[in-house]
Amino acid sequence: MTELINFLKQADIFYQLTATQLKMIANLCQERTYARGETILQEGAGSNELYIIAQGEVDILVNPALVGGPSSPAGLVTIATLRRGQSFGEVALVDEGLRSATARAAQKDTRLFVIPRDKILMLCETYPQLGYRLMYNLAADLAMKIRNTDLRIRETLLYGQKAK
Numbered sequence: 630m631t632e633l634i635n636f637l638k639q640a641d642i643f644y645q646l647t648a649t650q651l652k653m654i655a656n657l658c659q660e661r662t663y664a665r666g667e668t669i670l671q672e673g674a675g676s677n678e679l680y681i682i683a684q685g686e687v688d689i690l691v692n693p694a695l696v697g698g699p700s701s702p703a704g705l706v707t708i709a710t711l712r713r714g715q716s717f718g719e720v721a722l723v724d725e726g727l728r729s730a731t732a733r734a735a736q737k738d739t740r741l742f743v744i745p746r747d748k749i750l751m752l753c754e755t756y757p758q759l760g761y762r763l764m765y766n767l768a769a770d771l772a773m774k775i776r777n778t779d780l781r782i783r784e785t786l787l788y789g790q791k792a793k
Contacts, residue, residue, distance in 0.1 A: 630655060633742070640681050640714045642766045650759045653752055658742040663734035669741070672731040676721035677746040680732070685739030687711045690731045708781075709774075710735060719767050721746050 633655045637643045643651060660683070663669055669680065672692060680687075690705035708730065711717055717732055725746070753760025 633658060636683060636714075637681070637742075640716065642681070642716050642719065642763065642770055644762075644766050646759065646762055650756070650762075653756070653759070654744070654749070657744050657748045657752065659744075661741050661743055663739045663741065665734055665737040665739070667734045667739075669732040669734060670718065670728050672728050674728050676718060676725060676728050678718055679716060679722055679744045679746070679749065680718045681716045681742045681744075682711055682713050683740040683742055684713060685737070686735035687717065687739060687741075688733045688735045689717060690733060691729075692731075705731060709777075716770065719771060722749060722764075722767060 630652070634648065634651045637651045637655060637658075638646075643654065646654070658681075663685075669687065670676075670678075672690070687710070688707045689709040689711065690707050692705055694704070718728075720726070720729065749763075753763060
């Protein structure tokens with residue numbers, strides 16, 4: 630348990646949580662291990678879990694054809710590779726919409742800590758200070774991801790215009 634708490638302390642989404650708060654979150658975590666190439670979650674599927682990478686890497690992939698974009702030979706295009714301490718699936722904590730991307734283990738023995746949406750929301754409602762800090766951190770993490778995506782879109786548009 631101490632090892633898990635120390636790990637959670639290093640994850641961005643748990644920044645500035647107290648040891649007691651981290652212990653409560655650690656009690657919600659389920660550990661899962663994935664083989665290289667194994668799908669963790671599928672684009673378009675239901676969403677109800679948050680994932681934190683403990684070991685290995687996870688590729689985040691999208692299917693451009695789903696939104697009228699060009700299809701690639703493999704069908705999926707990698708838009709990001711996440712590493713130890715990073716999280717994904719956080720939008721599931723905000724809404725229960727469909728997954729916006731596929732997540733796939735990029736290395737063998739990729740270990741994840743998984744937290745069910747209903748359990749973490751109950752914890753946030755029971756302990757509002759914890760809930761505020763966690764949601765603030767999630768918003769900051771999502772803002773950074775949106776800014777990175779925005780930059781990639783701008784680069785694509787800029788380079789796309791030069792190619793014409």
